[in-house]
Amino acid sequence: MRTVHGNLGSLVLSAFFVFAGIMVLYDTTGYSDSDSKVFPQTVATVLIVFSVIAFVSGLLRPLDEEGFGNGSWWRRFALVVTMLLACFAMPYIGFLAAGAIAFAGGLISAMHDHWTPGKLVLYWGSGAVIMAAFYAVFKFALLVPLP
Amino acid sequence: MLRRTILKSVAAAAIVATTALTANAEITGPVSYIIPFGPGGESDISARLQQPFFKDKFGQELVVSYQPGGGGAVGWATLNGLNGDGQTIMGINLPHIIIQPAQKDVGYTTEGVNAFYMFHFTPDAIVVKADSPYQSLQDLIDDAKANPGAVTMSGSGKASANHLAQIKFDKMAGTTTTYVPFKGTGAAVTALLGGQVKAEWGYTTVGAKQGDAVRMLAVAMEERHPLFPDVPTFKELGFDMVGGAYRGIALPASASAETRQLWSDMIGEINADPEFRQKMLDGGFAMLDVDAAGMEAFMKARVEEYLADAREAGLLQ
């Protein structure tokens, strides 16, 4: 089962890279300056050729060592989605609040042990300290205009 | 026509209003001065030269930060989204902010940039290595006429001040030279010093920085640069070329008229400082004083000039 899964992914990605190469070739037709065309066209051609080779060899010789492997999907999703959410929310709720969303998402998705009252206080507390410290260093020492 | 009249009267009213309200705006903390390029270029150097004078005169820190990307376009596209309370300003460059929006949709428009002061420009200049066979501009012209296309000249980027100058000069002198674009003035100078190209379209700043290692053949100024009394202007040699890359500062569009006037006054005051002027001249820059009131007329003239040049050069459709 996993063999098929892994190989299918490789084929889909190879096809994606072929598509990406074609998109690049299409985009270059709109350039006014020939100096901007030569490099992307060459590289896109190389990309398409190798991706086709990868696609064909993936069909002929399926590799079995690839695939998403085991592991919890909701945790992966929770991590990435909360971080993205934090970015989209940042202009409205400010940097610290958005950072807290991302931090909470990461903390919950990375927490594999059981929660005990001690850990609860310690982890969330240290999280708050870490965020405050970074925020202070960036905002006031490095003068980054954080929203 | 009617629209222009209305615009003019609005502008006039704004100017009257600003002078009346100047006292209300003030700077309350460190100012973020964003340079939409990487460090080391003319924009950076001139901002760094302003830094200590600003602190001296107005007591606040001027914090220079770099936001490179898209030949400056990334920074300018974000400018009007920034806070207009006067605590954030951004360096602007001509011809960039005129040519870029005319070429493609880059996320900002020339009119949308709230420029309040143009404080210097770097005059175009043709630079050759000290051991170059070109002793004068005429030598270069003769060679370019005898061997069309074989005279390679480096410069910073395409559709840039250097590139426009090359095209304009080729047309005036009836020569054919080959322009080789590099990433920034530093790389263009390196190529010149390394003998990769025969000459460079640069600025007077190159002559100031490289000293005896290079020789300038002509500068695009009305009169000779005080640092280089021996280098003729293009005008003296019969070519009507005056110009270069202009640099100034802008505020986000949301800034109040008072803030704009305050900033114009502050940068004007730094520009008037003899010590600052001397440092700028020593660096090869040429001073310019276009304040908030004169900006509209100045920009209008430059837009016409650059767009005509770019269209003639085939850089715009």
Place this chain on the structure above:
Amino acid sequence: MDLGNFLSALTPLNIALALFGVVAGTVIGSIPGLTATMAVAVLVPITFSMDQASALILLGAIYTGAIYGGAYAAILLNTPGTPSAIATTFDGYPMAKRGDGDLAVALACFASVTGGMIGALALLFLAPPLSQVALAFGPIEYFWLAIFGLSLIASLSSGNLIKGLIGGAFGMILSTVGVAEVSADIRLTFGSQTMIGGFGVVGALIGLYCIPVLIDLVAVPDRHLKVENDMRSVRIGEAARIALRSKFNLIRSSVIGTLVGILPGAGGSVAGLVAYSEARRSAKPDQKFGEGEPDGIMATEAANNATVGGGFIPTLVLGIPGTPPDAVILGALLVQGVRTGPTLFQSNGSIVYTFIYGLIIATILMLPTGLLIGRYAYKSIVKIPKAVLVPSVGFMTIIGTFAIRNSISDVIIMLLLGTFGWVIGRFGFAASPIVLGLILGPIAEQGFVQGWIIGDATGNLLGMFFGRPLSQAIIAFTILSLLYPAFSAWKRSRTEAGR
């Protein structure tokens, strides 16, 4: 170059500044997103009120510290703290994973100090002649240098060459997004204004290296790094022995770093990659690069710290900054009234020499401070529970990416690129070829276009690309490093057959 300058560099104030600079630089460099350029830029105003030499010593110390600090995150989190430390991840992270993180950090420190010293000594004794290297390198040489760097893909993706090449090509495509550097087009933005700035290298590094690690970390309950039982043992002695044994590698990598540092168009990341490539080429058969080989870390770290001294050579002698932090320091010098350029060593000799001695002092100070901070960093990364480590690092990636150019869309691009990198990584497309393409793509493109224009104008295209001696040497090295793995495999199979 007399004793007086050395003594004037040795004032308590200057030593304190050097120490502060090294520590601050190391910390800043270890945070992905905070680069040496930014650290130096923020500190420039402080130096206006200082004496010129002291100001320079502070800036130089921060710079050199930051380049070293980049190794921590590379080794412990698989994320280069600065682009210079890209190749440190190749062997550093595998070492940390198997429980040798403390050893890797100590090795990086020894290598960085060696590289820093050799670079600084080259600056001290050989600056004027070596500055000619910067001028000898024309567009074509940069083009071939980029191709040489790309040839590393072949050895990085052993077993899956095609996928490595696809990654490299894809990375080069990514590098063209946005406003073209030397031509007048906006490419591959598909009408989106957020893409005009293109993919920043630092943001892409954070995304492609760090986000996949985080995604993998949360998925399973295992520990982040394997921990040896005796955490108390200090492995400095062991590291020193390994470093001493690899002295040839260290010196060669430092020389490569110095030379590449002199090239204004290259920088620390290219230096690290070239040195790594060379170390790999000359490896003994029992060395397994890419799986935690100490020589890989040492080559990269020696080379990237050597670029500090190397980069100052064109900066001070020609007035052409070797690297972006050099450009900031050059600006600070100009404000201070120091004119760099051909006459600097004569007209402002004492300041220059005091600065160089300051840089040497800072490099020496890096040894104790680096080992100390390194040990502390290792212990804290190992000890922090995963549930706190992951969100802390995640938060750091967000704030670090934001700080590069104060842009939220950069952070979003970073996250999406990272997730994409994780997905394709699961199917054999590694991140490193993409990063190589992203970094070397622009160098290759500009060199090619400029070389073509010049060659075309002079009517000698073939001679332009293949006729120049320096180009020929780089081409020869490229072919050598491409063929060498095959050659050594052939030799090994012969000796095994003979046995």
